[in-house]
Amino acid sequence: MWFSLLILLVYLSNSGGQRILIRDAPPVTIRRQGVTSGVEVTLSKIGHRAWMYLGLPFAQPPVGNLRFAPPNVDPLPAWSGIRNGSVHMPSCMQDPQMLHNRNRVFEALMPNLQIRMSEDCLYLNVYRPEGAIPDEKFPVMVWFHPGDFHSGSPSLWDASVLAAKQKVIVVTTAYRLNIFGFYSDSSSEASGNWGLLDQVAALDWVNQNIDSFGGSSQNVTIFGQGSGAVCVGLHTLSPLSRGKFQRAISMGGNVLQRIAITTFDTETVLEMLADNVTCFRNTLTGCLKNIVAEELYKQGGMLTHWGPVVDAVALANGSRDPFLPDEPGILMAADGLNPAAHMIGFNHMEEAYELYDKVDAVESIGVTRDRFENLIREMVDEEQLPGGQLAPMIASEENCTLNVDFVLETVIFRYGYQANDPENLRGNYVKLATNKKYGSTAFRMAIFTSKRSPTYMYRFEYKLRTTKVLVVPEWIDAAHMMELPFVWGMPFWTNLQNIDWSSADRRMSENMMNMWTNFARFSNPTFKGFTVKWEEFKGISPKVMVLDKNLNLSFPDQEYNFWADYYPKVLNVAMQCCQNVTTDGASISSLSLVFLIFVPLLLYSFPIDLIHISASW
Structure with missing residues (x-):
């Protein structure tokens, strides 16, 4: 035990962790597994203590024949004696540099952060308040970490403050990432979604065992940010997750985003992978199971954007139930949501750092008119790529051509009308990129979920005041991930x-x-604890809570409807396919396009000042 305590102290000193070790927490007996020790920590800034139980296995190690397979939970890993629950287990295989690049806040807080990695990584951590268990037991919150399905670790997310201060139990869980978590050959042998199935196994473990820690298995909330929020949304649609949770929080990401379902040329990627690892294509999956984990990641981890897939097609033979029966939008439209209350939101300037990293001197001089138009052109061009809004039409039709200039002019009319100042254009671009990717999709999701369950939508606008955490450029308020220090009580x-x-x-x-x-x-x-009432989101009267220094309940921006409803119509009109470009043998004229797009756009964009604009036209 002294050795394990020494390891914990070294871990705390290296990670910049917040805790001060006092004594062991009471041991807990986990059904079918054994007894685990824990650690009690004091949190001097809030005057509370927390008990944490780290590195608890919820499935067999996914190695050997269990690589590219659903997690094996029968039997669960078991042990004799008392398991050491005072240290984190290794994180799942990934590129450590990517972990640093994707976590600006953590990089600022803990610049020397190091994590251990192993393919044997299916462990979770339980944080709970010290002391007696209430009659109704503690609510339980299960966290799915962000990282674009390629990186991330539960060990980054210290839930001691959140658990102790708010009297909840927080579970942070690992799940397989990149090629290890999402490899698929589109057959029943390797149908994909292994990382999501790991999360299902973790939820099963919580449902079966969290009462041993004082938690209520009937009061479980899943929450996540970024790709973790996408995971939350996928669980609300998966029949395998039904009944395993009662509430869901999607932060800075949602299941209707483009990244929710991975699209790539499967056969081309698999041929490249086979060449990289010197395997035959027709026996690739079996061959990959025999490759050392580090080498497999090196040769295939970044070969494509591995992520969730609709696995129902690969499992059409009925060998097992799929995690995802269809595309998320189709399932939602068919009322395929699992029963759960929802909280859905995003940050006001989610895409600010994307622009910051992409455009030179964007902080000092803003975005020039030419650069503004080029950025929008790049955005429109991406609609024709796999995963873009036009990809299904392109796949089903021959000789289709997109009138890019027409779409470009429509978007510029909406966001760049009479605007030439580089600072204004910078703000307008961040606004359009954020609302297209985050705001409109969150709004659409809230429309769907509110038909079935209580739903709350928010927009986070608060700007971090403490500059020693992260020096935020003056023009940025709430960028991607900037809500996390506040939710986690940093x-x-x-x-x-x-x-x-x-x-x-x-x-x-x-x-x-x-x-x-x-x-x-x-x-x-x-x-x-609040004087402000956060009203439910209703389709007939949608309300959005603006989270800032002062809370403010407001109606949604028109931008959400523009991107969710109007922009797809613009794309459809601008997409010219052989059988669709004529009406009674005549081509759609430019004048027709004007009436189809710009006249409604005037009414949509500027309903109050229409007379003035008509005169200026």
């Missing part, structure tokens, strides 16, 4: 001694933790 982490968090940041974190756990406990984010 201003109250004890061992971040070099950071003097502002009182405003601490208050914002208090509010965010209260809202998230109110939702987990009551299915209502402002049920307790």
